[in-house]
Amino acid sequence: xxxxxxxxxxxxxxxxxxxxxxxxxxxxxxxxxxxxxxxxxxxxxxxxxxxxxxxxxxxxxxxxxxxxxxxxxxxxxxxxxxxxxxxxxxxxxxxxxxxxxxxxxxxxxxxxxxxxxxxxxxxxxxxxxxxxxxxxxxxxxxxxxxxxxxxxxxxxxxxxxxxxxxxxxxxxxxxxxxxxxxxxxxxxxxxxxxxxxxxxxxxxxxxxxxxxxxxxxxxxxxxxxxxxxxxxxxxxxxxxxxxxxxxxxxxxxxxxxxxxxxxxxxxxxxxxxxxxxxxxxxxxxxxxxxxxxxxxxxxxxxxxxxxxxxxxxxxxxxxxxxxxxxxxxxxxxxxxxxxxxxxxxxxxxxxxxxxxxxxxxxxxxxxxxxxxxxxxxxxxxxxxxxxxxxxxxxxxxxxxxxxxxxxxxxxxxxxxxxxxxx
DNA sequence: TCTGGGGTCCTAGGACCC
DNA sequence: TCTGGGGTCCTAGGACCC
Numbered sequence: 401x402x403x404x405x406x407x408x409x410x411x412x413x414x415x416x417x418x419x420x421x422x423x424x425x426x427x428x429x430x431x432x433x434x435x436x437x438x439x440x441x442x443x444x445x446x447x448x449x450x451x452x453x454x455x456x457x458x459x460x461x462x463x464x465x466x467x468x469x470x471x472x473x474x475x476x477x478x479x480x481x482x483x484x485x486x487x488x489x490x491x492x493x494x495x496x497x498x499x500x501x502x503x504x505x506x507x508x509x510x511x512x513x514x515x516x517x518x519x520x521x522x523x524x525x526x527x528x529x530x531x532x533x534x535x536x537x538x539x540x541x542x543x544x545x546x547x548x549x550x551x552x553x554x555x556x557x558x559x560x561x562x563x564x565x566x567x568x569x570x571x572x573x574x575x576x577x578x579x580x581x582x583x584x585x586x587x588x589x590x591x592x593x594x595x596x597x598x599x600x601x602x603x604x605x606x607x608x609x610x611x612x613x614x615x616x617x618x619x620x621x622x623x624x625x626x627x628x629x630x631x632x633x634x635x636x637x638x639x640x641x642x643x644x645x646x647x648x649x650x651x652x653x654x655x656x657x658x659x660x661x662x663x664x665x666x667x668x669x670x671x672x673x674x675x676x677x678x679x680x681x682x683x684x685x686x687x688x689x690x691x692x693x694x695x696x697x698x699x700x701x702x703x704x705x706x707x708x709x710x711x712x713x714x715x716x717x718x719x720x721x722x723x724x725x726x727x728x729x730x731x732x733x734x735x736x737x738x739x740x741x742x743x744x745x746x747x748x749x750x751x752x753x754x755x756x757x758x759x760x761x762x763x764x765x766x767x768x769x770x771x772x773x774x775x776x777x778x779x780x781x782x783x784x785x786x787x788x789x790x791x792x793x794x795x796x797x798x799x800x801x802x803x804x805x806x807x808x809x810x811x812x813x814x815x816x817x818x819x820x821x822x
Numbered sequence: 823t824c825t826g827g828g829g830t831c832c833t834a835g836g837a838c839c840c
Numbered sequence: 841t842c843t844g845g846g847g848t849c850c851t852a853g854g855a856c857c858c
Contacts, residue, residue: 434826441826459824475826502858589856620832622856649828698825743827802826 403634404541404568406508406522407548408491408529410484411536411556413504414442417483418473420534421811421819429470433458435802436655437474474804482812486533494525499638507545509638514568522564541566545636546629549586550576550604577605577630587626592619604630644751645682650675651743654800657696658739664693665726666793667800671744672725673789676718677779679746680772685714687748689721691728696740705732713761714750717768718775721746722791742800783814 410416414432419425429446433439439455440447450468452461458472465472484503492498497509513521522539529537540551547567554576555565567573583593585604595618601607607615608630615623625635650671658664668691679686689711694704707728715721725744778787809817 436824436826438825455826457825462824505858587856591855619855622832645829647829651827653826655824696825741826 401511402543402632403637404510404514404518404543405545405548405634405638406510406518406525406539406541407501407545407552408506408508408525408537408539409552409556410487410504411538412442412444413484413535414473414475414480415444415447416535417476417480418808419444420483421479421808425471429468430473431465431470432473432475433806434475435804436653437472437803437805438653441475472806474807476804476807476810478810478813479808482810483533483535487529487535487537490529490532491525493528494521497638497640499640500642507548507638510541518566518568519564522566523562526563537563539564542568543632544629544634546586546626547632550580550584553580553584574605577608578603580604582607585626585630587622592623595619644684644749646747646749648675648678648682648684648686648746648749649743650678651692651741651745652800652802653741654739655803656799658800659735659737661729661733663793663798663800664729664733664739664742666791666798667742668725668729668744669722669789669791670793671742672722673718673792675744675746676716676721676772677776679716679749680752680776682749683752684749685716685752686721686746687711687714687750688746689724689728690745690747691725691732692743692745693729693732693739694741695737703734703737705734707732708747713763713765714748715763715768716752717763717772718789720763720768722789726791 415430418430418432427446428444429450430444431440431447431452432442434441437458439457440452440461441455443452443454447470450464450470452464464470480503488498488500488506491506491508495508495510495513499507501507510518510521518541522541526537526539529535538552538556540548540553540555541564542548542551551565551567555561555563558565567576570576580603582588582596582602582604585607588596596602596607599614601610608627610627612624612627615627619626628635652667652671654667658667672689687710689709690706691709692704692706695702709724709728711724775787779785811817811819
């Protein structure tokens with residue numbers, strides 16, 4: 401018996417989060433911007449209808465914003481993260497077989513529910529999430545994840561589907577593939593879409609019925625799997641628990657270009673420190689640290705440089721990692737360049753309980769562990785960033801710090817920013 | 823003037839070994 | 841001039857995802 405997957409996807413997630421706490425935004429065009437209020441990364445349907453694209457720079461759409469009264473928000477990841485958790489928690493009431501795929505999407509395995517009317521069940525899920533969290537979702541149901549994705553897209557757009565589309569044993573199946581652009585198939589990005597179009601393949605239906613060899617040749621096993629999935633043969637199963645991360649990155653663009661090595665050192669220290677926190681959350685330690693610097697990538701002469709530092713003993717200790725990050729920075733820093741972005745990456749992550757220590761290790765690991773535990777505990781209980789390293793800099797208006805000019809309050813995670821009803 | 827951030831998987835090719 | 845064959849491991853880069 402073939403499996404049944406549902407893909408539950410929050411509609412315009414970040415915008416919907418803002419709307420939950422500000423109902424006046426309902427029906428109006430809204431966008432949420434990336435860090436430093438740079439690009440539009442979430443758009444309400446009204447905004448999409450105006451032709452504003454995903455990732456469009458804010459300064460390029462300034463006129464549209466003004467003329468249509470588009471409501472603009474800086475991103476508020478604390479709020480979105482918390483809302484996401486509420487949605488996922490609600491979902492898990494319906495089945496334990498859930499894979500949280502991203503901040504706004506989850507796959508459910510509904511194989512055991514085939515004696516239900518799946519469309520009705522989907523509607524129940526949808527209305528419960530709306531009632532409990534305020535977030536509107538769309539649900540696509542099919543035998544493979546790739547088909548569920550397609551069902552979901554149509555569910556979101558079609559008036560008739562009203563948010564839920566079940567394609568299992570559906571006479572509508574081929575039609576659904578026919579009206580789906582090949583570029584909208586899961587796993588088909590810009591390059592592959594171009595290749596497929598050049599070969600006369602423009603729809604998901606045409607892709608499904610394409611000869612395997614052509615696809616395999618250009619797109620490898622990934623392409624073969626896409627074909628299989630479109631044909632209803634499941635290649636991707638539900639992943640219950642997320643596997644441990646293999647790498648961790650913290651990087652930011654600066655609002656203004658930075659030349660001063662002292663400011664770069666602060667930024668790098670802050671990223672290393674944040675990365676260390678993520679490492680400890682994962683119960684991992686890093687074997688290799690990588691620092692990178694880059695100038696404005698939209699200019700003709702563009703400089704980017706990486707430096708890898710192998711750590712003598714894998715670690716997740718913030719102060720140690722800040723030191724090594726600074727070592728790396730010193731190697732790649734070149735005077736006279738205007739830097740626009742920097743970052744710290746951790747590679748070769750190992751589980752913290754399987755650490756390979758060295759006989760000649762000069763560091764007291766036991767002590768470091770207790771210190772980090774305390775640091776994390778304080779920052780969890782009284783707010784992230786409460787305790788930090790002096791190397792990160794004390795001023796919070798430094799040129800490198802990300803700005804959010806139009807951020808909404810953290811309604812759900814900060815007592816001082818609760819919604820006030822007047 | 824102003825242009826996000828964080829991941830994964832796969833493949834080709836080189837190094838190395840027998 | 842001719843110049844094995846195959847396996848494995850690693851890395852860089854490409855492609856994709858949200």
